[in-house]
Amino acid sequence: MATSRDRLGAVEAGESSGRQGYSGVEAVLSSDPATPAPLCPHGPTLLFVKVNQGKEEPRRFYACSACRDRKDCNFFQWEDEKVYQLFGYIYLFLMYLKFIELPLSQRKFCQSCQQLLLPDDEEKHREHQVVGDVSITQLKRPSKLLYPLENKKTNAQYLFADRSCLFLVDLLSNLGFRRVLCVGTPRLHELIRLKESGDKKSNIRSLLLDIDFRYSQFYMEDSFCHYNMFNHHFFDGKAALEVCKTFLQEDRGEGVIMVTDPPFGGLVEPLAVTFKKLIAMWKEGHSQDNSQKELPIFWIFPYFFESRICQFFPSFCMLDYQVDYDNHALYKHGKTGRKQSPVRIFTNIPPNRIILPIEEGYRFCPLCQRYVSLENQHCAHCNSCTSKDGRKWNHCFLCKKCVKPSWIHCSICNHCALPDHSCKGPKDGCFICGALDHKRSTCPNISTSKKVNKAVRKQKQRKSSKMKMDTTKGQSMNHTSVTRKKKRRERTHQYLCS
Numbered sequence: 001m002a003t004s005r006d007r008l009g010a011v012e013a014g015e016s017s018g019r020q021g022y023s024g025v026e027a028v029l030s031s032d033p034a035t036p037a038p039l040c041p042h043g044p045t046l047l048f049v050k051v052n053q054g055k056e057e058p059r060r061f062y063a064c065s066a067c068r069d070r071k072d073c074n075f076f077q078w079e080d081e082k083v084y085q086l087f088g089y090i091y092l093f094l095m096y097l098k099f100i101e102l103p104l105s106q107r108k109f110c111q112s113c114q115q116l117l118l119p120d121d122e123e124k125h126r127e128h129q130v131v132g133d134v135s136i137t138q139l140k141r142p143s144k145l146l147y148p149l150e151n152k153k154t155n156a157q158y159l160f161a162d163r164s165c166l167f168l169v170d171l172l173s174n175l176g177f178r179r180v181l182c183v184g185t186p187r188l189h190e191l192i193r194l195k196e197s198g199d200k201k202s203n204i205r206s207l208l209l210d211i212d213f214r215y216s217q218f219y220m221e222d223s224f225c226h227y228n229m230f231n232h233h234f235f236d237g238k239a240a241l242e243v244c245k246t247f248l249q250e251d252r253g254e255g256v257i258m259v260t261d262p263p264f265g266g267l268v269e270p271l272a273v274t275f276k277k278l279i280a281m282w283k284e285g286h287s288q289d290n291s292q293k294e295l296p297i298f299w300i301f302p303y304f305f306e307s308r309i310c311q312f313f314p315s316f317c318m319l320d321y322q323v324d325y326d327n328h329a330l331y332k333h334g335k336t337g338r339k340q341s342p343v344r345i346f347t348n349i350p351p352n353r354i355i356l357p358i359e360e361g362y363r364f365c366p367l368c369q370r371y372v373s374l375e376n377q378h379c380a381h382c383n384s385c386t387s388k389d390g391r392k393w394n395h396c397f398l399c400k401k402c403v404k405p406s407w408i409h410c411s412i413c414n415h416c417a418l419p420d421h422s423c424k425g426p427k428d429g430c431f432i433c434g435a436l437d438h439k440r441s442t443c444p445n446i447s448t449s450k451k452v453n454k455a456v457r458k459q460k461q462r463k464s465s466k467m468k469m470d471t472t473k474g475q476s477m478n479h480t481s482v483t484r485k486k487k488r489r490e491r492t493h494q495y496l497c498s
Contacts, residue, residue, distance in 0.1 A: 025048050025049070025050050026048065026049050027046055027047070027048055028046075028047040028048060028049050028060060037062055038062055038075075038077055045062040045063055045064055045065055045075060045077070046062065046063065046064075046065040047060055047061075047062055047079060048060065048061055048062070048063055049061075059078065059079075059080075060078075060079040060080075061076060061077060061078050061079055062075070062076070062077040062078075062079065063075060063076055063077075080124055092216055092217055093220055095116070095118065095217075096116070096217065096218065098118060099116050099118060099139075100136065100139065102118075102119070104133050104134075104135065105132065105133060106119055107132070107133065107134040107135075108122065108130050108131065108132050108134065109130065109131045109134050109145060110125045110128050110129070110130050110131075111128070111129040111130065111131055111147070112125070112128035112129050112130075113125065113128060114146055114147060114214050115214075115217060116134070116217055117130065131145075139218060140190065140193070140194060140197075141190055141194075142186070142190065142214075142215060142217070142218040143159050143186045143187045143190060146212075146214050146215075158261075158264075158325040158326075159186070159187045159325060159326050160185070160187045160188060160261070160323065160324075160325060160326070161324045161325055161326045162191075162326075163324065164323045164324055164325075165187050165188055165191050166191065167321070167357065168188055168259065168298070169188070169191050169192055169195055169204075171354065171355075172192075172204065172257060172259075173195075173202065173204055174355075175257075175349070175353065175354075176255070177204065177255055177256065177257045177296070178203055178204055178205065178251075178255035178256070179204070179205050179206070179207075179247060179250065179255055179256040179257075180192055180204065180205070180206040180207075180256070180257055180258075180259055181206070181207055181209065181244075181247065181248065181256065181257070181258040181259070181278070182206050182207065182208045182209065182210075182259055182260075183209045183210075183227075183229055183258060183259070183260035183261075183262075183275075183278075184209070184210055184211070184229055184260055184261050184262055184263075185208070185259055185260065185261045185300075186208060186210055186212070186215060188206070188259060188261075189206045189207075189208040189223075192204055192205070192206040193206065193223070206223070207222075207223055207224070207225070207243070207244065207247045208223060208224045208225070209225050209227035209229065209244065210224070210225075210226070210227060211226070211227060211228050211229070213226050213235070221236075221239070221240070221243060222243060225240040225243055225244055226240065227240070227244075229260070229262060229271060229274050230266060230267075230270050230271065230274065231270065231274070232273075232274040232277045232278070244278075244281065245281050245284070245285075248278070248281055248282040248285065248295075249281075249282065249284060249285025250285075252285055252286060253282050253283070253285045253286050253293075253295075256282070256295070256296075257295075257296040257297065257298065258275070258278060258295060258296070258297045258298070259297075259298040259300070260275065260297070260298070260299050260300065261300040261301075261323075262299075262301065264301070264302055264343075268301075268305055268308040268309060268312065269308075269312070272309075272312035272313070275297070275299070276312075278295070279294070279295045282295045283295075294315065294348050296347070296348060296349055297313075297316075297346075297347060297348055298345050298346070298347050298349075299313075299316070299345070299346040299347070300323055300343060300344070300345055300346075301343065301344070301346060302342045302343055302344070303318060303342050303343075303344045303388045303389060304342065304388075306318050306344075306346070306388065309346050310346075313346075313348065315348045316346045316347060316348050317346070317347065317348075317351055318344050318345070318346050318388070319344060319345040319346075319347065319351060319354060319356070319370075319371075320344070320356065320362065320371065320372045320373045320376060320385075320387075320390070321344065321345055321356050321362070321371075322340060322341045322343065322344070322373075322390065323341060323343040323344065323345065324341045324343070325341075325343075340389070340390050342389060351368075351369075351370035351371070352369045352370055354370070354371065355371060356371035361373060361374050362374070365378055365385050367383070367384075368384055368385050370385075372385040372387075373387070373390045375387060375390055375391055375392045376390065376392070376393075377392050377393075379393075379395050379402050381395050381397075381400075381402075382395065382401060382402055386401070386402035387402070389404070391404070391405055392405060393405060394407075396409055396416050398414075399415055399416050403416040404416075406418060406419075410423065430443045
């Protein structure tokens with residue numbers, strides 16, 4: 001699927017190409033007032049047209065009005081593409097109703113544009129990858145229909161495997177929660193809705209907050225808000241904010257839990273700030289008597305972020321349950337050692353209330369009063385089950401704590417580490433000079449460091465280029481040598497046969 005930057009780059013490449021005839025991009029100053037321009041981060045966009053003298057019919061597109069360099073703003077939208085922001089949830093809901101009324105043979109989904117197609121739209125997507133016979137079951141599982149986003153730092157979509165997702169749904173139901181705020185967990189949201197519609201006894205509901213606007217094709221505004229969890233931004237403004245607030249404060253804030261699965265490349269600090277804002281929103285619906293209560297939370301994140309998460313939320317503890325994902329190459333259930341999933345659940349719910357499945361390799365530790373993995377053995381010296389990664393950890397009497405089985409105690413560093421670790425590098429403070437009174441960004445040697453790194457990169461590039469040239473030269477010489485030997489053999493053969 002082409003990105004905004006790819007498509008805008010293609011248009012600009014056409015503008016600057018040396019083909020015969022006039023070619024360029026012009027602004028369209030008069031457009032249909034009934035169709036407002038879509039918004040980019042810099043406000044309403046402008047309508048442009050790519051014109052080629054004597055070529056195909058000009059095609060119009062929207063781009064940023066303030067930035068001409070796509071590096072500054074890469075928003076791009078063809079005018080004839082569906083711009084869902086323009087029409088809002090009412091339009092999308094009406095479109096969805098029309099779509100499900102179509103015969104199965106006419107229900108189509110464009111994988112290139114990631115959108116549902118009505119019969120009138122098919123001609124525009126004739127050259128695209130289109131999936132037919134979209135069933136109602138598929139519409140209820142949109143996370144299986146849409147391509148996962150791939151930006152690891154901002155919106156990477158690693159989707160829960162059904163094993164983990166079903167475990168979470170059952171756990172939330174058994175704990176007595178009636179409402180689940182799903183922050184970046186679309187697959188959990190859809191399974192809760194499936195349980196709600198299929199089980200008459202189920203009274204659990206969910207609201208999805210997600211940065212992926214494609215889900216607005218499948219959900220009404222009371223069950224989906226276009227949301228950025230890194231800056232607590234509701235893209236649809238006050239209306240979406242009120243939807244979230246009402247959901248959190250319903251029944252005076254009772255019976256609700258927040259479940260979040262942020263991108264693993266995201267920084268913990270901005271996420272913690274956002275989650276505290278959601279907690280504050282939930283607390284607004286409480287009386288002063290309940291001011292000490294906490295919003296129940298499941299924060300799903302790799303175990304090695306434990307200290308950072310507990311720094312912002314001291315009441316959190318980490319469960320041993322390993323969360324696995326459908327579309328992640330490594331985070332799979334059943335693997336052992338360092339290959340198993342490092343993703344865990346951090347929560348402020350007492351761990352003795354959370355039952356982990358025995359059939360999946362978890363046991364109850366009567367001393368810790370919580371469920372742990374089978375390999376996580378209780379340490380009498382630490383008085384707890386100390387393993388974080390599912391392996392059996394060893395107690396170091398010098399460090400006075402349990403450590404990973406692959407670590408040994410280093411007498412130079414005076415703590416446990418990998419056998420081949422370096423004892424020299426700076427442990428705290430600046431990454432460049434090692435001083436403790438400043439960080440890398442304010443280091444006085446940063447310019448020197450950049451010059452050195454640049455010189456090293458150039459040296460590596462020269463070395464790489466030389467190796468390629470030598471390889472090519474060697475291949476050429478080898479080819480010449482083989483050719484000569486072949487000709488000599490042919491001449492010898494002709495001589496012997498004459």
